[in-house]
Amino acid sequence: MSLITGDFRIFPNARNFSGRIGEGTAEDSTPIDSIARELRGLSPSGVEWCNYGISPYRGCYHNCIYCYAKLMNQRYGWVKSWSKPEPKEVRWQDLKKSVTRAEPGRIFFSPVCDAYQPLEKKLGLSRRILEEVLLPSQHQIYILTKSSLVGRDFDIVKGRENVRVGLTITTLDDKTAKSFEPNSSPPSERVKTLEEAHSLGIFTFVSIEPWILEITNPVEIMSKLHSTVDAWIIGTHNYSGAQKESYRPLVGPLFQYLSQSGVKYLLKDELLQAIKGEF
Numbered sequence: 201m202s203l204i205t206g207d208f209r210i211f212p213n214a215r216n217f218s219g220r221i222g223e224g225t226a227e228d229s230t231p232i233d234s235i236a237r238e239l240r241g242l243s244p245s246g247v248e249w250c251n252y253g254i255s256p257y258r259g260c261y262h263n264c265i266y267c268y269a270k271l272m273n274q275r276y277g278w279v280k281s282w283s284k285p286e287p288k289e290v291r292w293q294d295l296k297k298s299v300t301r302a303e304p305g306r307i308f309f310s311p312v313c314d315a316y317q318p319l320e321k322k323l324g325l326s327r328r329i330l331e332e333v334l335l336p337s338q339h340q341i342y343i344l345t346k347s348s349l350v351g352r353d354f355d356i357v358k359g360r361e362n363v364r365v366g367l368t369i370t371t372l373d374d375k376t377a378k379s380f381e382p383n384s385s386p387p388s389e390r391v392k393t394l395e396e397a398h399s400l401g402i403f404t405f406v407s408i409e410p411w412i413l414e415i416t417n418p419v420e421i422m423s424k425l426h427s428t429v430d431a432w433i434i435g436t437h438n439y440s441g442a443q444k445e446s447y448r449p450l451v452g453p454l455f456q457y458l459s460q461s462g463v464k465y466l467l468k469d470e471l472l473q474a475i476k477g478e479f
């Protein structure tokens with residue numbers, strides 16, 4: 201894959217695939233087939249930086265207050281309670297076939313739940329999908345989680361060229377994070393997990409999304425974690441009522457940091473749209 205340092209995109213070819221619908225993460229976009237009871241194959245990723253997605257659970261115990269999938273669940277009732285997740289019934293042969301036949305691309309693991317929420321500790325479903333289906337495949341695997349449980353699987357991830365491990369970080373303050381990401385690992389633990397991954401030679405990335413106005417400080421996060429993070433993805437806070445124009449005065453310091461630090465990064469379309477005409 202191509203990573204362009206100093207450009208505003210680190211995944212320049214992501215749009216060339218037909219598999220994606222919508223944009224955003226579980227926070228702001230939900231590919232409908234990602235919440236089916238059975239897991240038979242790849243779904244559109246729902247994000248601009250990956251082509252396909254696989255979500256092993258329906259619902260998510262992390263129960264973030266900004267979760268768009270949770271809001272959608274209230275409307276459509278996919279699961280009784282979003283914070284009481286159910287494992288999907290995996291059709292292993294179908295899933296393997298789907299992954300094997302798909303044009304090589306980037307798989308988001310996972311767009312509509314956290315693959316490393318607490319139930320995973322008991323069931324090991326995400327680990328099995330990784331080990332048996334994703335890691336041996338021709339695709340690039342992008343794990344993105346808010347849980348330090350992902351560290352359990354570093355034994356099968358390390359040494360693999362086709363996998364990146366990402367943690368979402370919206371604030372570095374554990375107490376603040378608890379108020380809107382109540383059941384995720386505290387940011388301090390996520391940082392330790394990133395450090396461990398980095399020390400094992402695993403490619404790491406951080407998703408700063410949602411960028412919660414008056415709470416999230418991307419430059420502070422990037423400055424503190426720069427030695428353990430290989431690439432960054434930065435978005436906005438969708439469906440929150442936050443005025444997109446509010447980001448305009450905030451991006452000056454961010455752009456300055458990005459241009460001076462030489463880090464690899466992706467600014468999501470929604471952020472670029474919000475600051476359109478500003479630079």
Ligand code: SF4
Nearest residue numbers: 260262263264267313
């Ligand atoms: S971690 Fe779970 S609850 Fe939080 S935004 Fe992602 S899917 Fe929603």
